[in-house]
Amino acid sequence: MKKIINDPKDVVAEMVDGMVRAYPQYVQQVPETFALVRSNQDSMKGKVGIVSGGGSGHEPTHAGFVGQGMLSAAVAGQVFTSPTPDQIYEAIKVVDQGKGVFLVVKNYSGDVMNFDMAKDLAEMDGIEVKSVVVDDDIAVENSLYTQGRRGVAGTVLMHKILGAAADQGASLAELAKIAQAVLPKLKTIAVALSAATVPEVGKPGFELADDEIEYGVGIHSEPGYRREKIKPAKSLATELLTKIDDELKLDPNKQYALLVNGMGATPLMEQYIFTHNILDLLAEKNIKPSFIKVGNFMTSLDMAGISLTLLELADSTWLNALNYPVETIAW
Structure with a gap:
């Protein structure tokens, strides 16, 4: 394993510290936690707070999307591990402006459980909390860490749409309604050429031969649905788009948003080639x-x-929300 790190046990603490010190205009750290909140606290006044989070290793998700027009706070867990309920609870308390807090949760068992526990703690304090569990990955129905479909890159579009709505004054109930409307229209699928290596583990989550790929893998190296020999980008694009077409029933009379997402080690050159084929x-x-x-x-x-x-x-307002201006590290 070759990584630019110090002690593997310190990767999250040092990453969070580096991010906060590099971008103090966007984020600040809640003391004694790995929760990051907007530096511009005034941008949250009188509005519903939006909190997301999850295991580290998915950067820029989630902290890279904290800022005006998007998330109010993000909570980082250890690598590929849900943040703890007490840290999520601290983030909820910081962003609550008396209008309630909305949680965006990816569908992993640990995330769902811990965000629910934090929600209960907040409601005991009189903070009204609602949430959505994002399950946009169509590759497999159940996986290593989920009941039902996994939450993956489509979660970022959920952040963007809800963040815009909250910034324009939507109520907690209105945000919940938007989230439930977006959810069934949001579909994602991936292909991997190699697995992720967790620093404290020191080896890839699965092994692929030099000429192999795997369709449908998850963002924690969970298994997909098929392995085969590497194919040209157009063939990969055809496979993934066909799967999404089966779900969404693509229609030329409807409008769509497209997100092509690199998994961490994929050069932008290759991402644009894939985009060329998809388009x-x-x-x-x-x-x-x-x-x-x-x-x-x-x-x-x-x-x-x-x-x-x-x-x-x-809904036509979703396109406006995707184009809504934000002040974040990564959008």
Whole structure:
């Protein structure tokens, strides 16, 4: 294992410290926690707070999306491990402005349990809390850490839409309604060329031969649905888009947002080649996405691979929300 780290036990603490000191204009750390909140506290006044989080190793998710117009706070757990309920609870308390707090949770057993416990603690303090559990990964129904589908890169689009709505004054009930409307229209699937290596483990989460790929892997190196020999980018794009088409029933009379996401070790050159193929395939269906984003948004440490997300823009306000200006590290 070759990584630019010190003691593997200190990676999260040192990462959080480095991020806060590099970008003090965007984020600050809640003392004695790995929770990061907006530096511009005034931007949250009179508005519903939005909190997300999860295991570290997915950067820039989640702290890279903390800032005006997006998340109010993000809580970092240890690598590929849910943040603890007490740290989530501290973040909820900091961002609560009397209008309630909305939690965006990826569908992993530890995250769901710990965010629910934090929600209970907050409600005992009189803070109203609602939440959404994002399950956009269509690759497999159940996986190592989930009941049902996993929450992956599409979560970032959920952050963006809810963040814009909250910034414009949406109530807690309105945010819950938006989240439940977005959820079934949001679909993601990935392909991996190599697995992630957790620093404290020191070896990849699974092994692929030099000429192998695996479709449908999760962001914690969870298994996918098929391995085969590496193919050209167009073949990979065809496989992933076909799976999403099976779910969304792509329609040229509807609008879509497209997110192409690098898994951590995939050069932008390759991401743009893949995007080129996806856009060609969509054009064959007479579909031109109304919103496109390409880059590293929900990574898996040093995994080589790519994920494809499509969101059917069933409400015209969602496109406005995706284009809404934000002040964050990573959007």
